[in-house]
Amino acid sequence: MNEMLILVDDQDQAIGVGEKMQVHRQGLLHRAFSVFVFDTQGRWLLQRRADGKYHSGGLWSNSCCGHPREGEATDAAARRRLREEMGFECELRHVARITYRLDVSDGLVEHEYDHVFVGRYDGRPQPDPAEASDWAWKPLPELWDALAGQPQEFSRWLRHIAEQTGRAEFERWQSLATR
Template sequence: MKAQVILVNELDQETGLMEKMEAHEKGLLHRAFSVFIMNDQGDMLLQQRALDKYHSGGLWTNACCSHPLPGEAVEAAAHRRLSEEMGFDCPLRELFQFTYRTEFDNGLIEHEYDHVWTGTYNGAIQPDPGEVQAYHYLPVNEIFRLLAEVPEQFTSWFRLAFPRVIDQLRV
């Protein structure tokens, strides 16, 4: 069975289900989440998406992101994918939600109602090579510098969410 996403309206109310690739081809708004992980030194975990991902392959982004399965709570999905993609889990808390739309060169469209989660983790990382090309922790100031100098090396949703995540964590 092909993966499905949960279609939503602008209030994140479920309106139906659709096969994931079809939703990305049509650019329909669907529920998603992004997980941002910090370590005790205040550095952020970045992953470089695997080169053969259906979009944004090779770009740097937050620890993980995906879509909840039909009937799955967003928090449960965030824990599931963090474990599947990065090989660890940790306590998470939701920071905010936002909606974005990005068109890619391959014709796909990300139109997501994104729930943004954060957590702290200092242990071993065992990423799935089918999902993650590389990873490392970077100081927040270094990420701001890279975003200013080479924004094209980062995913669209990371560029949008990162400054707000940092603002929320500093409160």
């Protein structure tokens, strides 16, 4: 069964649905979410996307990301995908909304109205190997240096979110998740 994405206007009002690959080929604006998980030491949980992903395989990215299903609340979808991709659950807090349009690879475009969630977790992730081939906890200064020094190692959306929001906002998200 093809995954259907929720198409939205620039105010995040649903205007229809579309098949996932077609939406990405046409660059249609759709609802999405990005999850950033921290441990109590304030380190960021990154995942390396599995090589077999339909785009951006092998790149480091945020803890989890995805799309809500039609009729599914965005926060519930974020918790579902965190469990499916990284094998754990934690409380998530909605902290931002970001809209972007990025060419990701092979003619595919991520044009997303992205809901950003943060959470705290101190266990050991158990990622689904079809979703994530590796994971790492990174202190923010180390992550920020890597994003600047080796940007090609990271997903386009993680780089864009970092550039668009800035280090101070990343620090605020970290603070919200770890208190």
